[in-house]
Amino acid sequence: MEPLIDVNRSAMECTSHFSTAPIWQDILAQAMTGELLAAMNYASLSEICDDPAEVADALEHAQGERGHAASFAAEACKIGVDVTNNVDAKHWKRLRDAFLRCIAERDFIACLIVQEIMLESFAVASYARVGRVAPGTLGQTFARIAAEEEDHVDHAMSILRAERDRNPQRFDDKVHRLHLDVMTTLAKMLAKECKDGHCEVCHASCVKPSLFDVSLSAAELRGASLQQYLKTLDMLGIPGEVTLAWVTQLPV
Amino acid sequence: MGDSAAGVVSRTRTNEIDFALIGHQESWRAAADIIAVLRGPERTPLPDDEIKDILPWIPPRVVCYVDVGSIAGAKARGLYIDSFIPPDRLEAAYVHENIARVRKAAACAIKAGAKVVSLGGFSSILIEGNFDQLPERCDTAFTTGNTLTVAFIVQGIKKMCELEGRNLQRSTLLIVGGTGDVGIGCARCLAPLVSRVLLSARNVERLRKLAAELQADGVEVEIATDLQRFSAEADVVICAASLASSSLLLGRIARDAIVCDAGYPKNLSPTVQMPGAKIFFGGLGQITGGMKFAPDFHGALNRHPFPDVVHGCLLEGMALALERRFEPFSQGRGFITPEHVVEMETIAARHGIYLAPLYNAGGPLEDGPLEAGVHAHTEWSRA
Numbered sequence: 068m069e070p071l072i073d074v075n076r077s078a079m080e081c082t083s084h085f086s087t088a089p090i091w092q093d094i095l096a097q098a099m100t101g102e103l104l105a106a107m108n109y110a111s112l113s114e115i116c117d118d119p120a121e122v123a124d125a126l127e128h129a130q131g132e133r134g135h136a137a138s139f140a141a142e143a144c145k146i147g148v149d150v151t152n153n154v155d156a157k158h159w160k161r162l163r164d165a166f167l168r169c170i171a172e173r174d175f176i177a178c179l180i181v182q183e184i185m186l187e188s189f190a191v192a193s194y195a196r197v198g199r200v201a202p203g204t205l206g207q208t209f210a211r212i213a214a215e216e217e218d219h220v221d222h223a224m225s226i227l228r229a230e231r232d233r234n235p236q237r238f239d240d241k242v243h244r245l246h247l248d249v250m251t252t253l254a255k256m257l258a259k260e261c262k263d264g265h266c267e268v269c270h271a272s273c274v275k276p277s278l279f280d281v282s283l284s285a286a287e288l289r290g291a292s293l294q295q296y297l298k299t300l301d302m303l304g305i306p307g308e309v310t311l312a313w314v315t316q317l318p319v
Numbered sequence: 320m321g322d323s324a325a326g327v328v329s330r331t332r333t334n335e336i337d338f339a340l341i342g343h344q345e346s347w348r349a350a351a352d353i354i355a356v357l358r359g360p361e362r363t364p365l366p367d368d369e370i371k372d373i374l375p376w377i378p379p380r381v382v383c384y385v386d387v388g389s390i391a392g393a394k395a396r397g398l399y400i401d402s403f404i405p406p407d408r409l410e411a412a413y414v415h416e417n418i419a420r421v422r423k424a425a426a427c428a429i430k431a432g433a434k435v436v437s438l439g440g441f442s443s444i445l446i447e448g449n450f451d452q453l454p455e456r457c458d459t460a461f462t463t464g465n466t467l468t469v470a471f472i473v474q475g476i477k478k479m480c481e482l483e484g485r486n487l488q489r490s491t492l493l494i495v496g497g498t499g500d501v502g503i504g505c506a507r508c509l510a511p512l513v514s515r516v517l518l519s520a521r522n523v524e525r526l527r528k529l530a531a532e533l534q535a536d537g538v539e540v541e542i543a544t545d546l547q548r549f550s551a552e553a554d555v556v557i558c559a560a561s562l563a564s565s566s567l568l569l570g571r572i573a574r575d576a577i578v579c580d581a582g583y584p585k586n587l588s589p590t591v592q593m594p595g596a597k598i599f600f601g602g603l604g605q606i607t608g609g610m611k612f613a614p615d616f617h618g619a620l621n622r623h624p625f626p627d628v629v630h631g632c633l634l635e636g637m638a639l640a641l642e643r644r645f646e647p648f649s650q651g652r653g654f655i656t657p658e659h660v661v662e663m664e665t666i667a668a669r670h671g672i673y674l675a676p677l678y679n680a681g682g683p684l685e686d687g688p689l690e691a692g693v694h695a696h697t698e699w700s701r702a
Contacts, residue, residue, distance in 0.1 A: 259369075259372070286372040289372070289373075290372060290373060290375065290376030291376065293373070293376055293377075294376040294377070294378060297377065297378055297380070298378055301378070301380070306381065307378075307380030307381045307427065308380065308381040308382055308383060308384075310380075311357060311377065311380055311381075311382065312357045312614075314377075315354050315357040315358050315365075315373075316357070316358050316359065316362060319365060319366075319369045319373075
């Protein structure tokens with residue numbers, strides 16, 4: 068697996084001029100961690116692909132995600148904050164472990180479902196919301212990356228739709244099994260309050276209560292993410308009444 | 320005319336979707352009940368603040384299947400599609416957002432292959448003058464369901480007068496929301512039966528047009544945009560539009576007036592301000608041939624004290640499906656005539672769909688088998 072790029076910069080190199088910089092710092096830390104995790108996931112995926120084209124595709128995606136992380140690091144520098152990513156933070160590690168289980172089973176489709184349908188849905192929706200309110204190039208970067216992530220999803224959709232067409236029941240069962248594993252963790256991450264203690268990514272106390280100061284809220288990010296997830300499942304063709312029950316059964 | 324009921328009986332059941340009902344919840348309590356059913360009994364119900372945070376983000380979608388039966392033996396399978404309009408956004412300020420939700424719900428119905436779709440509650444109000452705002456419809460027919468709603472309002476008024484020993488012919492009828500589709504239909508049906516009609520609405524031009532139509536038939540009509548401007552007290556009232564407050568009626572209706580709350584959401588209740596008024600919820604029907612939800616949303620989707628009670632607008636879609644008349648029976652505004660109403664109530668009655676027993680927020684107003692597990696003065700009065 069390729070090494071992660073060094074996206075952690077020293078705060079000495081940067082000068083903070085935003086009063087809300089500590090909030091953006093935590094938002095960027097979560098985003099960078101997610102991008103690096105995605106890069107790791109795609110690199111892992113490349114190892115189970117048989118088709119050389121798929122291998123190249125996965126590695127290209129991994130590179131793209133590292134590029135996103137680097138873009139976020141650059142934005143952090145611009146606003147003068149030191150952003151520390153932590154792919155071993157408890158929730159992110161659980162998500163990585165879930166993905167690695169799919170890798171261990173050499174289940175390419177399950178990998179796509181976890182990364183493209185679940186994790187990317189949350190990235191697309193939350194980056195888009197952040198992109199609307201973040202100032203200057205910070206907002207532009209989030210909006211650009213949200214759009215690029217959406218392209219990923221589109222790419223995976225055709226593969227997944229074809230897979231579902233072969234056996235809808237088996238496919239839906241697989242999505243549900245992965246949903247219970249991955250989405251439960253994501254729902255806890257996006258809960259209005261972190262009930263399980265510190266997330267190990269925010270640099271000090273939990274950022275969620277401060278999100279109102281930058282015209283965001285944890286409830287909004289969660290709502291937008293769940294909406295994007297439901298819409299993506301709709302595009303796959305999974306019945307709406309089924310996915311509605313799945314989502315309403317998630318922890319809050 | 321379509322197939323007769325007898326012809327319908329012999330049809331083979333298929334998995335085809337005959338009808339779809341598009342609706343939304345009119346209170347957070349009702350929304351919470353839906354979410355609770357979806358979560359299942361093994362999970363703790365979501366706190367109210369979480370429901371208020373999550374529900375507005377849910378895209379319109381199918382919630383459950385609805386199987387209905389006819390007393391003539393016909394069966395029809397349908398879907399309930401919730402547009403998930405948040406109960407606190409049923410106001411004009413959200414009209415564009417809500418129309419977008421109804422459009423998406425309509426797209427769900429089309430995608431499911433529903434042959435006829437009823438637009439329930441606010442959905443029909445939003446679309447009744449703008450059917451072109453619905454998506455490309457293919458073979459799916461859309462109906463507002465307003466004709467059967469009018470039928471049940473009119474039947475309810477007549478029944479209430481009978482129960483109270485009133486003579487409708489000597490009555491002064493006030494219709495609030497008189498220029499909406501339901502208001503116009505009620506005016507056309509009841510104007511010939513009363514001594515005088517008072518029409519209230521916000522649009523003066525539409526009021527004048529309807530008044531002229533009724534006057535041409537010899538009806539005494541008065542119009543006003545402000546209830547306080549009428550020269551006479553009404554003793555029979557139809558609120559075809561929700562009133563901001565029942566106190567708006569004070570001083571303009573007789574102390575013991577019969578008041579039909581046909582607005583959406585229904586928000587009139589017997590109050591200390593109108594202790595003598597006989598208020599009932601109008602426009603509701605009961606399907607006696609059976610109705611089942613899968614998953615079981617019984618009591619959550621139809622929150623009424625009597626079993627199998629449904630808004631007339633939704634029942635119209637079921638009646639048309641049981642009759643195998645997949646057509647846009649009610650569309651647009653101002654096309655409901657007494658003849659249409661008779662035709663629709665005949666179709667409905669053929670399949671065992673009748674006026675529901677009368678009730679209001681305080682409880683049943685007549686005898687009837689109460690819905691199992693529903694306590695009239697606690698559970699459903701919160702709706």
